[in-house]
Amino acid sequence: MKKFFAIIATTFLFTTALLCGCSLPLGTSGRDGVDGKNATAYDYYELAKSIHGEDYTVEQFLHDYLGYTSSELEEAFSLQASINRSLRSAVSVAAQFNKSYTSLGSGVIVELDKDKGDAYVLTNCHVIYNDAAYGTHFADTVYLYLYGQDLDYNDEDNRFNATVVGASITYDVALLKVTGSELLKNSAAEAAEFVTDDDIYLGEEVYTIGNAEGCGMSATRGFVTKDREEVPLNISERYPQSNNFVRYYSVIRTDAAINEGNSGGALFNREGKIVALVNSKTAEEGIEGMGYAIPASVVRRLFPLMKESTFNASNPRLSRAHFTVEGDFTKAELESDSLSNNVSSKIEVESKGSLSTWDGERLAINEKISVAKGCYGLERGDLITHIKITDGETVIEDMDVTRLYHLNDTLLSAREGNTIVVTVWRGNEEVEVTLQMTYKDFD
Secondary structure (H helix, E strand, C coil): CCCCCCCCHHHHHHHHHHHHCCCCCCCCCCCCCCCCCCCCHHHHHHHHHHHHCCCCCHHHHHHHHHCCCHHHHHHHHHHHHHHHHHHCCEEEEEEEECCCEEEEEEEEEEEEECCCCEEEEEECHHHHECCCCCCCCECCEEEEEECCCCCCCCCHHHCEEEEEEEEECCCCEEEEEECCCHHHHCCCCCCCCECCCCCCCCCCEEEEEECHHHCCCEEEEEEEEEEEEEEEEECCCCCCCCHHHEEEEEEEEECCCCCCCCCCCEEEECCCCEEEEEEEECCCCCCCCCEEEEEHHHHHHHHHHHHHCCCCCCCCCEEEEECEECCCCCHHHHHCHHHHHCCCCCCEEEEEEEEEEEECCEEEEEEEEEEEECCCCCCCCCEEEEEEEEECCEEEEEEECCCHHHHHHHHHHCCCCCEEEEEEEECCEEEEEEECCEEEEEC
């Protein structure tokens, strides 16, 4: 994931100023004999302030001399503010294995107690996991670096330790914990928030902040170019060419520049909220603009699950309520005899076709979620339209199901003892079915 450069609103606007020129006089006898040839947009702004006064703002300069409207300026500076705020929640990650090999990646702070110097940080599992390393394959030492402190990875004064407290190869997500960091106490660090909407839409503007090529954090901007798909990824360092280690990940696609070292960094929307966790890109030569990220609808539900689970580096396992659903297993598992022949205690849920509809100005694709083989109180042909998860009187999840991933993602919130109720269309009537779910471990 190679080097790229941060382009934020003011840089873009000032570059435009330089290209378009200004009607301000700047010098009468330049050294090269051409007035203003070597002047920058910042020089023009300083000259404008000398004419209009020190209180003359950048916004006024861009409006008066370049013709930017108030709405254009508000949009540009809103994005700039979001990017600069997100930089405070971003971290560079240096994971050491067996005191020799170091993996460089990115992460995002999602929970922070500045007074104590404690934090939880999310990153990719493949950043802190290496099956070619001796022992448990997880990093024995993890260092984190805040923005501006990630230029020298050997600088002990500008880094703080983190511990791996959760990891999932199945979802390529890992949770790091920081305790009692003096650097965090005295920093400008902030925790980032997740979006609460489970759907990300085509054309939504996003940006990512990551440690590309280990050269320190920077930002790139783009759009969501596919709202959900499955991509194969082999995170094995020991057998990188073997199909036996390929997993299929449910991701969104973006054309924001994604390069080595961006792994584990957050993908943000214009409001600065996390919409996904970057994890891969298409590596074929000549192909650009095809980066992938684990959606927030998955990551924000894995976060509390990892927090409350005890992490065992020798055998990291988590538990989830389980359906047999299309895309829920690896390709090898789906094709295995043991899975296909043992359906008496499982249920198959499929998406049947798709329907494109307009939701305001957003294009949403609604899949029909139907039951192919019935059990758990569901019957063949049931159309699942809603899911609700409760713990006593506490409602944990309560949402419509219009896409297959709604079902998969929401079940990550369920715990043993919860009540799971799905609403289905059965024939010509709406029926509520209380599911007796099994809970299955996954790595």
